[in-house]
Every structure is written in structure tokens, then in C-alpha cells.
Amino acid sequence: MTEARSNRKVLVLPGDGIGPEIMGEVMRVAEFCDRRGIARFDLSQGLVGGAAYDASGVPLADATLAEAMAADAVLFGSVGGPKWEGLPFELQPERGLLRLRKEMDLFANLRPAVVFEALADASALKRDLVAGLDLMIVRELTGGIYFGQPRGIETLPDGTRRGVNTEVYTEAEIERVVRAGFDLARKRQRRLCEVDKANVMESGVLWREVARRVHADYPDVELSFMYADNCAMQLVRQPKQFDVIVTSNIFGDILSDCAAMLTGSLGMLPSASLGAPDATGRRRALYEPVHGSAPDIAGKGVANPLASILSFAMMLRYSFDQADAAEMVEGAVRRALAAGARTADIAQSGMTRLVTREMGDAVLRELARAA
Ligand code: IPM
Numbered sequence: 233m234t235e236a237r238s239n240r241k242v243l244v245l246p247g248d249g250i251g252p253e254i255m256g257e258v259m260r261v262a263e264f265c266d267r268r269g270i271a272r273f274d275l276s277q278g279l280v281g282g283a284a285y286d287a288s289g290v291p292l293a294d295a296t297l298a299e300a301m302a303a304d305a306v307l308f309g310s311v312g313g314p315k316w317e318g319l320p321f322e323l324q325p326e327r328g329l330l331r332l333r334k335e336m337d338l339f340a341n342l343r344p345a346v347v348f349e350a351l352a353d354a355s356a357l358k359r360d361l362v363a364g365l366d367l368m369i370v371r372e373l374t375g376g377i378y379f380g381q382p383r384g385i386e387t388l389p390d391g392t393r394r395g396v397n398t399e400v401y402t403e404a405e406i407e408r409v410v411r412a413g414f415d416l417a418r419k420r421q422r423r424l425c426e427v428d429k430a431n432v433m434e435s436g437v438l439w440r441e442v443a444r445r446v447h448a449d450y451p452d453v454e455l456s457f458m459y460a461d462n463c464a465m466q467l468v469r470q471p472k473q474f475d476v477i478v479t480s481n482i483f484g485d486i487l488s489d490c491a492a493m494l495t496g497s498l499g500m501l502p503s504a505s506l507g508a509p510d511a512t513g514r515r516r517a518l519y520e521p522v523h524g525s526a527p528d529i530a531g532k533g534v535a536n537p538l539a540s541i542l543s544f545a546m547m548l549r550y551s552f553d554q555a556d557a558a559e560m561v562e563g564a565v566r567r568a569l570a571a572g573a574r575t576a577d578i579a580q581s582g583m584t585r586l587v588t589r590e591m592g593d594a595v596l597r598e599l600a601r602a603a
């Protein structure tokens with residue numbers, strides 16, 4: 233096992249809904265790693281989303297943002313809930329997350345969809361279509377229609393209103409995320425699929441041009457193109473055809489929810505959001521489950537903590553260069569599932585449904601065996 237270097241500064245932002253519950257289990261895994269000398273963390277907690285709004289009137293306080301900027305990594309739970317839905321747009325919980333992504337310049341969002349053998353039957357698709365699936369969606373996270381100007385709701389002279397959002401990408405924004413896609417593909421099956429709507433959108437035409445140009449630096453990687461609507465179809469028709477997908481912010485948002493269900497549950501998908509490395513190789517990073525705050529089950533202690541625990545593993549791999557420790561955590565999850573541990577979202581009929589804490593116990597038990 234890699235020796236833990238100095239303490240890592242990690243800012244923990246549990247957020248709203250099931251966020252605090254699942255983060256509780258992540259903290260137990262972090263403590264375990266700390267105790268065993270696998271990785272030492274200097275953990276601090278902050279507020280984000282509705283929780284931050286309730287405390288300070290904004291979904292992300294400047295001081296919290298500053299802490300996130302200074303941290304080696306941020307662990308994020310989830311934000312949002314009915315309590316805050318009536319707030320003005322700029323104060324809604326999701327704005328806290330979007331501001332973090334933008335200000336930290338986390339342009340590359342890695343969303344791996346991996347089917348654990350034990351869950352192949354929990355997928356919405358037939359087992360043979362998903363068994364062994366391991367694909368990676370690289371979603372551009374700081375540009376496109378999520379942030380493009382002009383945006384807003386305006387009132388026209390005739391008194392009717394018009395809602396506006398703008399899909400906009402510079403070549404530089406496309407290039408850096410496409411490179412992230414190529415770099416990842418190189419470490420995997422060397423196949424990159426760029427997904428867009430170049431048949432309808434000029435921004436998509438530019439994505440293709442840039443991808444083709446950057447491809448010259450990666451002759452060992454096979455590059456293909458696909459329209460986003462076709463990609464949605466192919467993901468449920470034959471998901472194993474993909475290795476790495478690179479795409480814009482909005483298409484990545486949509487396609488990753490689709491990919492999530494291939495794995496059995498949205499409760500299984502982790503993600504890493506990465507910035508560019510600086511001169512010392514350090515990069516800002518935030519790790520979060522792909523699922524949201526699940527208000528319907530919040531507070532009941534039944535949420536699946538695995539997406540968060542797997543996001544923690546991604547932190548070990550991508551921020552702290554501890555692939556072996558990451559694999560240890562992922563292996564513990566795999567064995568817990570193989571031994572039959574299931575939260576309600578991934579349980580099939582007749583299986584015992586564990587609550588959040590019990591799923592954490594199951595992973596810790598497997599970790600203790602491995603460490
Ligand atoms: C995601 C979520 C977010 C997004 C929401 C919560 C703002 O759906 O991370 O996929 O749209 O990016």
C-alpha cells in the first residue's frame with residue numbers, strides 16, 4: 233500500500249437531503265483509512281445548498297468557496313429539496329454547486345458507469361447487455377448552456393415573456409476537455425467517442441473540428457463521433473460498444489443519468505470533477521455522487537451510500553495518486569455486493585434491504601479484511 237504522504241486537506245460539504253446521511257458513511261471509510269495509515273486526512277466541514285441558505289442566506293458563502301479553493305479536494309454530498317424550491321433562481325441550492333464548479337474551474341467531469349457483477353440483474357437492461365460494462369463519460373462542466381450568455385427570462389413589448397439560454401463553447405474550452413478524454417482513453421481501451429449535435433448546432437461542428445485536430449496528438453486512440461440522440465439510444469441498445477465518451481455539459485448531464493441506470497441504480501454512480509493541473513501538478517477537484525438529494529427518502533437513513541463511497545475512491549485515485557487504495561475501497565464495495573449487501577434501490581425481490589448505516593458496515597467489514 234502506498235505510504236500516506238502529509239495530511240490531505242479535504243473540505244466536506246454534505247449539503248441537503250440524503251447528502252449528510254451518505255457522507256456519514258464516507259467519513260467512516262475515511263476514518264478507517266486514517267487509522268490504518270492508508271491515507272491521512274485533515275477534514276473540515278462546510279455548508280452548501282439549502283443548508284447554507286438557511287444558515288447564511290446564500291447557497292454558497294464566500295468563505296466556504298475560499299476553503300474549497302484552498303483544499304486538496306472537496307467531498308460533496310447533494311443539494312436541493314422542496315423546502316427551497318420557491319426561492320429566487322439565484323438563491324436556489326443548485327446555484328451553490330454550479331458556483332463551486334465554475335469558480336474552481338472544474339471543467340472535466342468524469343462519470344464512470346461500471347456494472348458490478350453482483351448487480352448485473354438489478355439493471356433495467358438484460359444481464360448480457362450490461363454484464364462487464366465499464367464506460368466513462370467525460371462531461372464538460374464549466375461551459376455550454378449551463379453558463380452561456382445571454383440568459384434569463386425577459387418580457388417582450390407585447391407583455392409575453394421569453395426564456396433564453398445559450399450554448400456557447402470556445403475552442404480552448406473544447407480542447408482541454410477533449411484532451412482529458414483522450415488521456416483517459418489512453419489508459420483504458422483507447423477508444424474515444426465525441427458526442428454532439430453537429431447536425432443541428434454550430435457549437436457541435438466546432439467540437440468535431442477540435443476533436444479531429446487534437447486527435448493528431450493521440451494517434452494510438454481511435455476517435456469516433458456520434459449524435460447525442462443516437463448516443464442515448466446506443467447506450468440502452470448496446471452500451472458495451474463505448475469506452476470513453478466526451479461531450480458537452482448538457483448532453484453529459486442527460487447521458488450520464490441514462491448510463492447510471494445501466495449499472496442498476498443512480499445510487500451507484502460516483503463522479504470526479506477536475507481542474508487543470510498547475511505547475512506543481514496539483515489540481516483542484518470535487519468528488520460527488522451523480523445522484524441528487526432524493527427528498528423522498530431523506531432523513532430515513534435508507535439511501536445507498538455506495539456512489540459517495542466510490543466517489544471517495546475516485547478522490548484517492550485522481551487527487552492523491554493512490555490507485556491501490558482506491559482499488560481497495562472499490563474491491564470492498566464489490567465484495568459487499570457479492571456477499572448480498574443491498575440497499576432498497578438495488579435490492580431484488582426477496583433480498584434483505586439494508587439501511588444506509590448497514591451498507592456502510594458491510595463495506596467497512598470488507599475493508600477490514602483487505603487492509
Ligand atoms: C448533476 C446534476 C446537476 C447538474 C444539478 C443538481 C445542478 O443533475 O450533477 O448531474 O445539472 O449538473
Ligand code: MG
Pocket residue numbers: 485486489
Ligand atoms: Mg444530472
